[in-house]
Amino acid sequence: MNDPAESSIQERIERLREIVRYHQYRYYVLDDPTISDQEFDVLFNELKALEDAHPEYRTPDSPTARVGGAVADRFEKVRHPAPMLSLANAFSEEELRAWRERLLRLLPEDQHADLSYVLGPKFDGLTVVLHYEQGRFVLGATRGDGEYGENITDNLRTVRVLPLRIPADPESERVPPARLVVRGEAYVEKAAFETFNRRQAEAGERTYANPRNFAAGSLRQLDSAITAQRPLKLWVYHIVILEGEPDPPQTHSGSLAYMEAYGLPVYHDIRRYADADFDALVADVLDFGQRRHDFPFEVDGAVIKVDSLAQQALLGFTGKDPRWAIAYKFASEEAVTRLLDIVVNVGRTGAITPAAVLDPVQIGGVTVRSATLNNEDYIRDLDIRIGDQVLVKRAGEVIPKVIRPLVDLRDGSERVWTMPETCPVCGQPLVRPPGESATYCVNNACPAQLTRKVEYFVSRTAMDIEGFGSKQAELFVEKGYIKDLADIYYLPWDEILALEGYGEKKVANLRQAVEESKDRPVERLLVGLGIRFVGPVVAELIMADYSGLPELMAVAQREDALEELGAIEGVGPKIAESVIEFFSLAPNRALVDKFAAAGVRVEKSEAELEAARQAREASAAAQPLAGLTFVITGTLPDMTRDEAKAFIEARGGKVTGSVSGKTSYLLAGEKPGSKLAKAEKLGVPVIDEEALLALTA
Numbered sequence: 001m002n003d004p005a006e007s008s009i010q011e012r013i014e015r016l017r018e019i020v021r022y023h024q025y026r027y028y029v030l031d032d033p034t035i036s037d038q039e040f041d042v043l044f045n046e047l048k049a050l051e052d053a054h055p056e057y058r059t060p061d062s063p064t065a066r067v068g069g070a071v072a073d074r075f076e077k078v079r080h081p082a083p084m085l086s087l088a089n090a091f092s093e094e095e096l097r098a099w100r101e102r103l104l105r106l107l108p109e110d111q112h113a114d115l116s117y118v119l120g121p122k123f124d125g126l127t128v129v130l131h132y133e134q135g136r137f138v139l140g141a142t143r144g145d146g147e148y149g150e151n152i153t154d155n156l157r158t159v160r161v162l163p164l165r166i167p168a169d170p171e172s173e174r175v176p177p178a179r180l181v182v183r184g185e186a187y188v189e190k191a192a193f194e195t196f197n198r199r200q201a202e203a204g205e206r207t208y209a210n211p212r213n214f215a216a217g218s219l220r221q222l223d224s225a226i227t228a229q230r231p232l233k234l235w236v237y238h239i240v241i242l243e244g245e246p247d248p249p250q251t252h253s254g255s256l257a258y259m260e261a262y263g264l265p266v267y268h269d270i271r272r273y274a275d276a277d278f279d280a281l282v283a284d285v286l287d288f289g290q291r292r293h294d295f296p297f298e299v300d301g302a303v304i305k306v307d308s309l310a311q312q313a314l315l316g317f318t319g320k321d322p323r324w325a326i327a328y329k330f331a332s333e334e335a336v337t338r339l340l341d342i343v344v345n346v347g348r349t350g351a352i353t354p355a356a357v358l359d360p361v362q363i364g365g366v367t368v369r370s371a372t373l374n375n376e377d378y379i380r381d382l383d384i385r386i387g388d389q390v391l392v393k394r395a396g397e398v399i400p401k402v403i404r405p406l407v408d409l410r411d412g413s414e415r416v417w418t419m420p421e422t423c424p425v426c427g428q429p430l431v432r433p434p435g436e437s438a439t440y441c442v443n444n445a446c447p448a449q450l451t452r453k454v455e456y457f458v459s460r461t462a463m464d465i466e467g468f469g470s471k472q473a474e475l476f477v478e479k480g481y482i483k484d485l486a487d488i489y490y491l492p493w494d495e496i497l498a499l500e501g502y503g504e505k506k507v508a509n510l511r512q513a514v515e516e517s518k519d520r521p522v523e524r525l526l527v528g529l530g531i532r533f534v535g536p537v538v539a540e541l542i543m544a545d546y547s548g549l550p551e552l553m554a555v556a557q558r559e560d561a562l563e564e565l566g567a568i569e570g571v572g573p574k575i576a577e578s579v580i581e582f583f584s585l586a587p588n589r590a591l592v593d594k595f596a597a598a599g600v601r602v603e604k605s606e607a608e609l610e611a612a613r614q615a616r617e618a619s620a621a622a623q624p625l626a627g628l629t630f631v632i633t634g635t636l637p638d639m640t641r642d643e644a645k646a647f648i649e650a651r652g653g654k655v656t657g658s659v660s661g662k663t664s665y666l667l668a669g670e671k672p673g674s675k676l677a678k679a680e681k682l683g684v685p686v687i688d689e690e691a692l693l694a695l696t697a
Contacts, residue, residue: 012050013051080141080146096328115306135177138153156219235265303327337368338387340358346441354376375438461527463520564661
């Protein structure tokens with residue numbers, strides 16, 4: 001039988017939670033408190049005291065959870081329910097207008113009148129993904145590599161503007177959806193950042209370079225109690241998953257209103273434009289750049305999105321970018337400093353890259369000490385000399401780059417730089433292939449190349465082996481433990497245990513991380529092989545069509561390999577040639593076999609293959625041309641090639657430039673040329689414009 005006194009305590013705790021949540025919502029989200037700080041403290045302290053006395057009634061979504069908890073050993077990786085994609089960039093008014101023209105070509109003409117856009121600032125913070133189930137905040141993660149992020153739930157619970165339960169207003173009659181996953185940006189206001197840095201400096205503690213680094217560092221604290229002391233805020237701006245909602249929003253602007261109605265923090269200065277008002281949109285985008293410093297938080301651009309979610313789905317994606325959105329990046333900030341020296345670095349492909357050593361200078365709140373110089377021709381063509389005063393900018397607000405020397409400031413002490421004749425690491429002669437701007441060390445045994453390759457293989461971009469960094473790569477290559485990439489899975493752990501600084505726990509953790517990486521998705525291993533031009537996005541595009549690396553290697557050795565691989569959307573002949581060249585070498589094929597022998601996954605699992613099959617079937621059911629690949633040749637009666645391409649892509653199909661065994665149909669008009677003969681040879685069906693229209697009827 002229940003104890004009436006206990007029931008009364010539990011009810012009081014629940015009621016206090018509702019009251020405290022409500023006043024936190026009014027204070028942190030609405031900025032409209034209705035009680036004094038002292039009154040709030042009385043309520044909060046009573047709740048905390050009751051929970052301390054009755055820990056059996058404490059819940060993860062209680063407002064008291066915001067004070068932080070136990071120190072974590074590490075952040076676990078979590079897979080996002082959908083890819084967290086980045087946006088394509090525009091840097092000029094012309095590029096914005098070109099983007100709009102692409103939209104008009106891709107959308108059916110009868111939808112042009114309904115096309116509209118939304119415009120808002122591009123927040124310069126840390127992307128976070130927030131999960132709610134039955135109204136409770138259950139998981140928060142960083143964006144990570146877009147597929148996997150870090151679980152920072154405990155730290156996000158300390159961010160007061162984030163509701164731990166929705167609706168945030170306890171008086172709301174709204175019923176929360178069964179599942180809601182949203183994307184947002186964590187940030188720190190500039191004034192709060194300056195105050196924090198000033199106090200840190202006065203106390204002799206560490207200061208941060210800029211608000212973005214401060215926000216990211218605060219959310220990645222292993223001790224959430226530290227995060228709780230930081231002035232973090234966030235905005236949410238995109239619904240990733242919405243389940244159990246009978247009347248879901250149909251537009252992006254409607255999604256923002258939906259999230260705001262549940263108490264999630266949404267930025268209000270979001271403007272909507274009809275397509276006919278695109279000139280006004282462009283003017284406002286440029287105005288954003290003029291007043292970027294007026295925002296209370298860091299803004300590094302503006303984001304323009306198609307408002308209709310149905311049109312977004314129709315437009316789809318290209319590579320890693322949605323076609324329905326674009327980020328307008330503001331002009332990079334620049335500074336003048338002295339070029340102290342030019343050094344060269346040996347990359348994992350053997351490319352020799354010159355880099356500028358600079359007199360340290362502040363650019364956009366970041367101290368810049370080095371910058372890229374592209375290649376030998378760049379230095380010669382601009383006549384950049386050691387000792388010059390040079391103009392440096394952070395290209396795209398991220399990568400520092402030397403723009404030009406200030407020739408008028410020369411005093412005669414400057415020195416002309418030339419590319420060294422031998423590799424600075426192995427001493428072998430350097431080679432510059434005819435027609436290329438890059439210089440290479442072609443010595444495959446060059447320790448710098450192997451070290452860089454190992455660094456790349458174990459990085460988050462590839463196999464993501466935690467605790468395995470540049471120091472381990474350099475040491476293990478130097479010791480002879482690693483002679484090729486697969487040796488990472490054959491390391492002599494007993495010998496490593498005997499090395500200075502490698503205790504039992506450190507070696508055990510590193511060994512476990514190496515072991516766990518064996519089960520990474522196959523495309524991660526493809527990235528880690530270091531094939532030129534094959535990064536994460538290209539690897540996913542390639543592996544979407546194949547069951548694993550053995551099948552890809554077999555295809556790469558066929559006569560029609562260039563046509564088949566080059567026909568994959570987003571790949572093309574240059575990347576295809578690189579893949580074919582890599583797998584044409586027996587040592588590289590043997591390397592894949594060596595990975596497989598070590599237990600590294602080189603083929604997709606049955607579950608992955610089945611999921612891909614189901615996804616293709618679902619896509620095919622949604623759009624009439626989904627899963628079909630077309631090649632266009634000749635002159636069509638009523639459509640130009642661009643119009644036909646847009647027509648196909650708008651209905652889920654793909655258009656490639658060459659015929660291969662993967663081609664579903666050759667769309668042929670008058671004077672079709674050699675592609676017709678190729679299609680007939682491979683048995684690819686040939687259709688005309690009328691038959692194409694019939695496929696979509």
